Amino acid sequence: MTTVRINASDAVSIETSALIIGVHTTPEGPRPAPGGEGLDQALDGRLAEILTTMGFTGKAQEIVKIPTFGALPAPVAVAVGLGDAPQDGPGDNYDLENLRRAAGAAVRSLAGTASATLALPARTAAEAEAVALGGLLGAYDFTRYRTGGDRRQPVGELTVLSGAAGAEEAVAHAATLADSVTLVRDLVNTPPSDLWPARFAEIAQETGLEAGLSVEVLDEVRLKEDGYGGIVGVGQGSVNPPRLVRVAYTHPEATRKVAFVGKGITFDSGGLSLKPSASMDWMKSDMGGAGAVFGALVAIARLGLRVNAVGYLCLAENMPSGSAQRPSDVLHTYSGKTVEVLDTDAEGRLVLIDGIARAAEDEPDVIIDVATLTGAQIVALGWRTAGVMANDDALREEIVRIAGEQGEGAWGMPLPAELRKGLDSAVADIANLQPERWGSMLAAGIFLREFVPAGVRWAHVDMAGPAFNKGEPHGYTPKGGTGALTRTLVAVAERYTGNGTSAQAV
Ligand code: BES
Ligand code: MN
Ligand code: ZN
Numbered sequence: 001m002t003t004v005r006i007n008a009s010d011a012v013s014i015e016t017s018a019l020i021i022g023v024h025t026t027p028e029g030p031r032p033a034p035g036g037e038g039l040d041q042a043l044d045g046r047l048a049e050i051l052t053t054m055g056f057t058g059k060a061q062e063i064v065k066i067p068t069f070g071a072l073p074a075p076v077a078v079a080v081g082l083g084d085a086p087q088d089g090p091g092d093n094y095d096l097e098n099l100r101r102a103a104g105a106a107v108r109s110l111a112g113t114a115s116a117t118l119a120l121p122a123r124t125a126a127e128a129e130a131v132a133l134g135g136l137l138g139a140y141d142f143t144r145y146r147t148g149g150d151r152r153q154p155v156g157e158l159t160v161l162s163g164a165a166g167a168e169e170a171v172a173h174a175a176t177l178a179d180s181v182t183l184v185r186d187l188v189n190t191p192p193s194d195l196w197p198a199r200f201a202e203i204a205q206e207t208g209l210e211a212g213l214s215v216e217v218l219d220e221v222r223l224k225e226d227g228y229g230g231i232v233g234v235g236q237g238s239v240n241p242p243r244l245v246r247v248a249y250t251h252p253e254a255t256r257k258v259a260f261v262g263k264g265i266t267f268d269s270g271g272l273s274l275k276p277s278a279s280m281d282w283m284k285s286d287m288g289g290a291g292a293v294f295g296a297l298v299a300i301a302r303l304g305l306r307v308n309a310v311g312y313l314c315l316a317e318n319m320p321s322g323s324a325q326r327p328s329d330v331l332h333t334y335s336g337k338t339v340e341v342l343d344t345d346a347e348g349r350l351v352l353i354d355g356i357a358r359a360a361e362d363e364p365d366v367i368i369d370v371a372t373l374t375g376a377q378i379v380a381l382g383w384r385t386a387g388v389m390a391n392d393d394a395l396r397e398e399i400v401r402i403a404g405e406q407g408e409g410a411w412g413m414p415l416p417a418e419l420r421k422g423l424d425s426a427v428a429d430i431a432n433l434q435p436e437r438w439g440s441m442l443a444a445g446i447f448l449r450e451f452v453p454a455g456v457r458w459a460h461v462d463m464a465g466p467a468f469n470k471g472e473p474h475g476y477t478p479k480g481g482t483g484a485l486t487r488t489l490v491a492v493a494e495r496y497t498g499n500g501t502s503a504q505a506v
Contacts, residue, residue, distance in 0.1 A: 001182065002139040002154055004132045006171045008163040011038040011119035012072045016159060018116040019074040020106040022099075023051060024085040025058040033082050035119040035161060042071045051079060059083055060098060061105040061475060074117065080106040082121075094121050097407035099130040104138025104476025111141065112152030115159070122162035129170035132160045136178035137476035137483075142189040176302050177490060180295035181483035183207065187291045188468065188481025192267035192284045196240035197315035200266060200287065204245045204294055204313060212301040218244040228358075229331040230350040233341065235316035237271055237324025242316035244355065247294060249301045249309045256496040257308040259364035260297070260489055261355040263348045263371035264290025264315040271344030272320045273327060279375070285481060286348070288467030289370040290315060296489035303490075306497045310362050314351035318344070330428045334358055335451045340428035348373045349432055349444055353451035360453045365496065366395065367458045369448065370485050376441040377462040385409035386466050386485065389445035390459035391452060399459050402495065403488040409466065410488070419443045423450075461485060 011019055021036030030051040032040050040047040056064045062081035068074060080102045086094055103118055110116050118135050122128040139154040160171055187195065187203070201217045208215040220241035223232050228244060235242025265286035269275060275283070290313040297311040324344065325331070331339045331350065335357035339350065348371050359367050377387045386403070388410050390396035396412045403410035419442055422434030430450055434443045445460050452458040466484035473479050 002136055002156060002158060004136055004158040004160060004171055004175055006128065006167050007159050007161055009161070011035065011117065011161055012042045014073065014117050014159065014161070016074045016115050016117040017113045018076045018078055018110050019072065020078045020080060020103070020116055020118045020120060022082040022102060022120045023056070023058040023079045024082050026085070030056055030058040031085070033085070034121045034123060038119070039072070039077055042068070057081070061101055063105060063109045065109070078106050078109065093124060094127055096126060096130040099127060100134030100137070100407055101475030103131045103134030107135045107138040107155050107158065108473060110155050113155050115157040116155045117159040117161060119161045122160060122167065123164055125164050125166035125170040128160055128162035128164050128167040129174045132158070132171040132174035133178055134476045135160070136174060137181060140182060140185060140478050142186065142480060173303065176299050177487050180299040180490070181486050183298065184288070184291040184295040184483035184486050185478070185481040188285050188288050190284070192317070195266050195284070195287070196317055197235065197243040197264070197266055198240065200264060200290070200313065200315050201243040201245045204247060207298060208247050211298045213247045213249050213297055216246040226334070227332065228334045228354045230333045230339065230354040231314055231316055233325045233329065233331040234265070234318055234347040234350050237321045238317035238319040240266070240317045244358070245313040245315060247297045247311045247313070249297055251304070251306045251308060253306050254308045255498040257310065257362065257364040258493050258496050259310045259312070259359040259362055259367045260293040261312045261352060261359050261367060261369040262290030262293030262314065263287070263352055263369070263373065264313045265348060265351070266315060266317045268318045268345070268347065269320060271318045271347060272324050273343045273345040274320055275345060282468055282470060285468035286372050287315070288372050288463065288481065288484065292370050292483070292485040292489060295483065295486040296493065299486070299490045300493050305493055307493050309493050310359065310364065312355040312359050314355040316347070316351055318347045333451070337430065337451065338428040340425040340431045342431050342433040346432045346444070349447050352448060356448065356451050356458070360456050365457065367452065367456060368399070368461065368489065368492065370461045370463060370489065372464045372467045373462045374441045374444050374464055376437070376439070378465040380441055381411055381465065383465040383469070383471070385411050386461050386463040387411060387413040387441050388459060388461050389413050389415050389442070391449055392457045392459070395457050395459050399461070399488070399492065402491045403485070406487045406491055408484060408488050410461065413442060413445070415442060415445050415449060419446050423447055
């Protein structure tokens with residue numbers, strides 16, 4: 001695991017394997033950003049000339065490596081593009097996501113290097129945190145299943161150069177967040193043969209206890225006894241039975257409680273409504289919601305936030321077999337309502353409604369569920385933007401704003417009343433599928449809303465696209481599991497800490 005520390009010394013004297021600086025685009029050519037001046041001096045003021053010779057312009061996340069030939073202790077300098085300089089002159093703050101991505105791209109380009117020093121703009125604690133976080137997240141690689149040592153290891157040690165007040169705490173905060181995102185990425189990337197519901201529950205128990213969470217696991221016997229018909233129905237086709245994990249963190253001075261519910265399908269074959277092969281190979285990522293919820297709870301506990309937080313991991317493996325649920329089966333769910341299963345591939349909503357109904361018993365101020373719920377989310381919003389739906393407009397907009405601040409794409413989506421009719425069932429209280437595919441991200445949200453008790457503020461985040469990067473790495477985002485929404489959930493919890501910001505929390 002990559003470590004990070006802070007150092008206030010100057011960029012050119014520090015012993016490091018690589019020095020990372022930022023560069024802006026200007027009409028006159030590339031110009032070093034704050035933090036890069038020392039390198040320019042060490043190169044006799046010829047940095048801009050070198051960059052121009054290399055064809056480097058400074059556009060966001062562009063990378064070039066420059067040998068330093070003894071001009072400073074670091075044998076190589078890495079210039080990373082930051083795009084245009086902030087408009088209002090030297091005192092102006094940087095866009096934090098721009099810094100995170102630049103740091104991530106630069107550190108990612110240095111795989112195989114022992115250490116790197118980030119001399120990016122970090123004149124405020126927030127900037128230092130962004131640089132540290134981007135660097136740590138960019139250093140990620142999932143190597144557990146690779147034999148042979150030919151793969152270049154991620155950078156082991158990062159140093160962030162900053163003399164800003166509070167930078168030390170900010171960088172520690174970044175490290176805690178990065179540890180949780182790393183944990184979630186590892187869970188998502190782990191093949192389903194090594195991550196079935198009971199195994200996920202075990203990991204939650206081990207890691208959760210270490211972090212200071214209380215962890216309760218309901219096995220398939222308890223789930224049946226207690227009436228969790230949704231989770232039981234989805235899980236019954238697999239030889240790996242389902243689990244519901246409750247992770248809780250309490251702070252003695254907390255005044256508010258948040259509840260998070262995560263979809264945790266460790267593999268989604270579709271069940272008897274089998275998926276085509278092409279949409280199945282990445283369905284190990286269908287537990288990304290439960291991963292984000294768990295990762296967020298771990299971070300909340302490690303940060304010691306003054307808030308009560310509870311997370312539900314709705315874990316099941318959706319498989320076809322002789323014991324699998326059938327299209328037209330009716331489930332008796334934890335809420336007391338019955339659901340006709342018209343399509344066993346619309347399983348996420350079935351496990352979530354049991355988690356939501358259970359979470360409501362904790363009487364939280366808000367319930368947020370996070371799920372890789374529909375392909376329609378990807379159709380509507382693409383790979384990087386999650387859809388946010390809620391029974392409360394202010395809550396929905398608050399989540400979109402908080403996600404935006406973390407650089408996690410999210411956009412508000414409606415729950416149009418006319419879509420409810422499509423979920424009418426001929427035999428049960430509701431069906432799990434509407435007959436037409438149009439608007440199915442929204443129909444899924446409408447389905448979930450039916451299971452939220454009156455008076456409970458609830459939001460639903462569909463992150464089918466953002467949870468898993470099928471394409472090439474970019475910024476601080478690797479291929480595969482991304483850990484999406486983990487940081488947003490932590491930031492939501494921070495809004496409920498009651499240390500002066502609670503008045504603003506919706
Ligand atoms: N896990 C899938 C959704 C998904 C699709 C996640 C692509 C990530 C990438 C979910 O369980 C599912 O199968 N949804 C169906 C619902 C449909 C049957 C109403 C879908 O979106 O096709
Ligand atoms: Mn499915
Ligand atoms: Zn699914």
